[in-house]
Amino acid sequence: MLNTAGPLMNANKVRVQDTFWNRFTELVRDTVIPYQWQALNDEIPDAEPSHAIRNFRIAAGLEEGEFGGFIFQDSDLAKWLEAVGYSLAATPNPALEEMADDIIDVIGKAQHKNGYINTYFTLKEPGKTWTNLYEAHELYCAGHMMEAAVAYYDATGKRKLLDIVCKFADHIETVFGPQHGQIRGYDGHQQIELALVKLSQATGEERYLKLAQFFIDERGADPNFFIEECKQREGYSYWTGKQEPIPTVQQMAYNQADKPVREQDKAMGHSVRAVYMYTAMADLARLTGDQELLAACRRLWENTTKKQIYITGGIGATHHGEAFTFDYDLPNDTVYAETCASIGLIFFAQRMLLAEAKSDYADVMERALYNNVIGSMSQDGKHYFYVNPLEVWPKASDMNPGRRHVKAVRQKWFGCSCCPPNVARLLSSLNSYVYTSSPAENTIYMHLFIGSEANFTLAAGEVAFTQQSSLPWKGEVRLEFTAAPASAITLALRIPSWSRGQAVLTINNVKTEYETLNGYAMVNRQWMPGDTAQWELALDAQLITAHPQIRVNAGKIAIERGPIVYCLEEVDNGTPLAVVSLDYTKGLTSQFDANFLGGAVIVEAEGLADETTTWEEDTPYRPLTLQSETKKVKLKAVPYYLWGNRGEGEMTVWIRKSMA
Structure with a gap:
């Protein structure tokens, strides 16, 4: 039986107030979101145009013109809207909300009567929808719009975009499935799977969760799916504009489609596609109780984070296909380590923490967050790395064809700008990653040491506390309870790997012993308002x-x-x-x-x-x-x-x- 009960996490009950992180969240709110709106409207001098807003206005009949940009250009606007939703949840901004409402109206006007939304196929190739799933990112773009709708609905209570994407999801449900006349397949770039989980939980519609499960179950079940589709197009490729050799089953590993997902044990292919899929797998394993799927998640996690990860939390070793290569192949100077891949790894880690709280997941989440992700954006919020190298020689970046993907300076914008709005939406939703809770077990897990105000509803009752953190410069964390139930609850404090197990707990100024479980200090007691807990970590x-x-x-x-x-x-x-x-x-x-x-x-x-x-x-x-x-x-x-x-x-x- 599928379980759609409850929110994915208690994001709206956590408010970040942190000396280190406030400048990033404020930068996103005050600079990044407005700057990216300008970029989406092609208003940044000397930057590559986005075309994203203009495409929607043309598709809505509000402007004349032709489609511009990549086939997945719609997703940049969707990620921006998602970041706006998270930002509004934390800090109301009527002007920003009005701006978002206006573009949502445009999206609604661009929607087909049957619910379909995609400006490329509306403007460039009408009548060819769902004929190039291998390359066209149709479901990928749909998934990002669904995530945007959920975030915006959660923040504002406004249903317009949510209703738009529900109509789209309903249309997709008629197109894809095991029944006669339906497409028994999936997208070349995973994304819709994790988005449908969010949509299911926002609406309570179990069928959206089942549709996500269908896409996961189908991937790789027939490795010839994309091959047959390519044959129907006689090998025509969007990317080259000409006929190409029909791909082989072995090449399907690039899309993680060479074998069923439950049989996969190595991270292979395009790194962003992989971790987005792993995220959805972890969601479904948790919500459906699918132990076989969870076991596959564990195997893929182990391979990704033990044999194919950079010290900075980057993944994806080669620019050829933005992909994994093989175990321990981690070049520093020709690295790819796309920002989106680390963000996807953070998604995967978070979902694994929801499935089973183990400090290893939080360690990796923290590593990617503090290094690869925030390192991809300049301190002014207006320049970005797509590739995150560990070694740079500027002359080689300029003159060596094998290293031109490695930039020595951050760029204003990209023709393919998936990463900048991805950073914005992650940092705007930072409150979602600090804690998880197990209400039935009366346990609150602290995964990240980020200053915050937190409120949780457990079986025992309401819990509220503030966290003050000196990280990343000092290993001092202080909690003060402002509300607590009349019975005992468990507070689980992560023991980070970098502390080498050296962590001292003091409760109400008294040094306290604790038991450890899966890398967490487990403290079970009846807390009282005014109680304090000091968590001192070795940081050298x-x-x-x-x-x-x-x-x-x-x-x-x-x-x-x-x-x-x-x-x-x-x-x-x-x-x-x-x-x-x-x-x-x-x-x-x-x-x-x-x-x-x-x-x-x-x-x-x-x-x-x-x-x-x-x-x-x-x-x-x-x-x-x-x-x-x-x-x-x-x-x-x-x-x-x-x-x-x-x-x-x-x-x-x-x-x-x-x-x-």
Whole structure:
């Protein structure tokens, strides 16, 4: 029996109030959302046009013109609307709400009578809907519009966009299914599956959950589905505009469609598609009690996060198809690590936490959030990385065709701008990721140490507390209860991997012992209003080594401090960074610099640099001499998320190791 009861999480009962994160949420609210609205309206000078708003206005009959942009351009507007919904839930803004209402009216005018919405097929190829699921992202775009509708309805109570997408979902339900005359297939880019789960929970309609289950169950059940579809088009490809060879079953791994999802055990293919699918699988496993599906989620999680993840929380090793490659293949300089992929990994982690609270999921969620995701956006909120490298040589990015996807500076916008609005919607919904609760078990799990006001309804009664956090610069967290039931409840505090198990709990100024379960300190007691809990975590700069099979990092080390990964930049350490090594026998020193890009802890280390001044320009090689060819240097490491905010230059996360 499918279970649609209850919200996905208690997002509306958590309000972020945090010294570190407020500047990001405020930046999104005050700068990013307005800036992205300008971008969607093609109003950013010298930036690639979006076409997204104009496409909808043309499809609605409000303007004349032709479709512009990529086939999935509708999704950029949908993600922007979703971010607006989350932002309005936290901070009402009548002007922004009116702006959103106006564009929702346009979307409604662009909708077909049967419920279908897609500006590409309305304007560019009418009559060819659902004929190129392999490439066309129709269900992907539909899914993003559904997520936007749910977020906007939750924030405002307005049903217009929700009713629009429900009509669309009803149409999709007639097109896809196992019955005669229906398409027994799925989209090339997963997204609708997780969106239908949200739509089901927002509306109480169990059939939307069943439709999500249909798409998950069908994927890979017949690996020839896309192959036969391509044959019907005689191999015509949207991307090349010509006939291409018919793909093989082996190539279906790119879409995670080479075998049924329950048989998959390695992260393969396009990384964003994969983690979006894994997210939906985890949702369905939890809501339906499907243990086989949950087991597949665990296997895929293990492979993704133990063998195919960067230290920054990035996934996807190659720009060829924005894809995973194979275990331990994690190049630093030709990396892809798309921002959307890390965001999808955060979605997956969150859903696994809802299914089973284990600190490993939260550790990865935190790693991706503090490094890859916020590092993709500049501190002004107006420039973005699509690719998140761990090593940059600007000249190679400009002149080496194999590295041109790696940018040394953030861009104003992209023709394919899936990442910027994805960052906006994630940071606007940050309150959704801090806690989960198990009402029947009277347990509240704290996954992230982010200052917040939280309210929960448990079987025992209402619980409310405030969290004050000094992270990521200090390991001090303080809770104060403002409401508590008359019986005992359990507070589960995550013991982060970076603390190496060193965590001290003090309740009402008395040091308290605790039991651990799945990486959480479990504290069961009857709390009273006014009770305080102090959670002190060891937070020191540490040198990190990579698994021996990660060959590009052999002989190298990285620096971490708490959840933050560090890097060297040319502006602090000179060039080339490749000749620098860090003396691992000496200690690291950390100091907070209030003037460094809004304030951050800077880490310094002793190191060596290869001698470069005696080399002649026309001598590429020379014999190694017995004389010292190195000099001592002081290395300065800065948080990875802040790199590239002080001009163009080299950057590296992994540093050669040496000893004096």
